[in-house]
Amino acid sequence: DVKVTQSSRYLVKRTGEKVFxxxxxxxxxxxxxxxxxxxxxxxxxxxxxYDVKMKEKGDIPEGYSVSxxxxxxxxxxxxxxxxxxxxxxxxxSTNRAGGGNEQFFGPGTRLTVL
Amino acid sequence: xQSVTQLGSHVSVSEGALVLLRCNYSSSVPPYLFWYxxxxxxxxxxxxxxxxxxxxxxGINGFEAEFKKSETSFHLTKPxxxxxxxxxxxxxxxDNTDKLIFxxxxxLQVFP
Numbered sequence: 529d530v531k532v533t534q535s536s537r538y539l540v541k542r543t544g545e546k547v548f549x550x551x552x553x554x555x556x557x558x559x560x561x562x563x564x565x566x567x568x569x570x571x572x573x574x575x576x577x578y579d580v581k582m583k584e585k586g587d588i589p590e591g592y593s594v595s596x597x598x599x600x601x602x603x604x605x606x607x608x609x610x611x612x613x614x615x616x617x618x619x620x621s622t623n624r625a626g627g628g629n630e631q632f633f634g635p636g637t638r639l640t641v642l
Numbered sequence: 643x644q645s646v647t648q649l650g651s652h653v654s655v656s657e658g659a660l661v662l663l664r665c666n667y668s669s670s671v672p673p674y675l676f677w678y679x680x681x682x683x684x685x686x687x688x689x690x691x692x693x694x695x696x697x698x699x700x701g702i703n704g705f706e707a708e709f710k711k712s713e714t715s716f717h718l719t720k721p722x723x724x725x726x727x728x729x730x731x732x733x734x735x736x737d738n739t740d741k742l743i744f745x746x747x748x749x750l751q752v753f754p
Contacts, residue, residue: 532685559740568651570732570746571686578740586741618685627738628674628693633685 531555532634534619540640547606549637551619558624560602561631562586562594565616577602578624609641644669644735648745656753661720663748665707665733668714674736675716677707680747681729689731692716703727728752 535550553560559578563571563586573586575594583594591613595603602621606613616638620631649664667673674693678686690701697709703726707718716733730749734742 561741563744568746571742571744573741576741620686622740624740627736627740628691629740630676630688630691631686631742633678633687635683635685 532619532621532632534617534634534637536637537635538638538640540642541606541609542642543610545606545609545641547609547639547641549604549606549617549619549639551602551604551621551634552600553602553619553621553632554600555621555623555632556599557621557632558599559622560596561620561622562592562602562604563618563620564588565618565636571618574604609639611641613639614641615639644673644737644743646733646735646743646745648733648748650748651746652749652751654751654753655723657725658722661705661718661723661727661750663718663731663733663750665716665718665745666714667716667733667735669735669737671737675707675709676734676736676742677701677705677716677718678732678734679729680732686732689718723750723752725752725754 532553561576562574577596593605619634622631645668647666676691677689692709733745
């Protein structure tokens with residue numbers, strides 16, 4: 529069974545804290561993605577990575593950074609958490625295929641910033 | 643640039659009734675199209691996808707969707723709704739970059 533795991537299901541942090549969200553996949557996928565999901569807005573891409581140590585900005589990268597030191601792990605970092613970053617964060621992975629491949633999703637991390 | 647529009651943020655049907663969730667897309671290249679489902683407190687799961695070939699695509703749990711290029715649509719249907727179909731459904735489009743552009747989602751409620 530393919531699997532994408534995320535380090536926490538629920539997380540509560542304070543404004544200004546540095547926050548790390550971890551994602552691990554066991555499918556040897558090249559591509560990994562971080563999305564945030566908000567009611568009425570669907571899923572929006574924050575950052576993605578096509579390979580180890582490689583990253584590209586998505587549609588809403590402001591206030592976030594990422595790290596991919598190993599193929600199976602993709603971390604999302606909130607340098608200084610703010611209340612408008614309260615959201616559901618979803619990680620996904622897929623093979624590099626030039627389009628058309630299914631993305632496999634983790635269960636999500638619901639982050640609340642107080 | 644690609645985009646997806648899902649008409650209706652909420653759809654309610656009776657158990658046994660037809661389910662129709664609408665999706666229209668915009669793409670400057672031949673698109674890859676997807677429908678994902680999200681059950682409460684879970685991640686997204688692929689229902690079905692269109693890449694090339696047959697325009698009527700069958701997915702899991704009795705769902706199907708038809709790619710209509712002339713209408714730029716990829717509507718999701720199921721002949722008979724079941725209580726277990728209650729969830730949020732997302733349409734998505736991709737080109738050849740492996741990235742997905744999602745619609746804003748449609749929450750399906752099924753009443754007994």
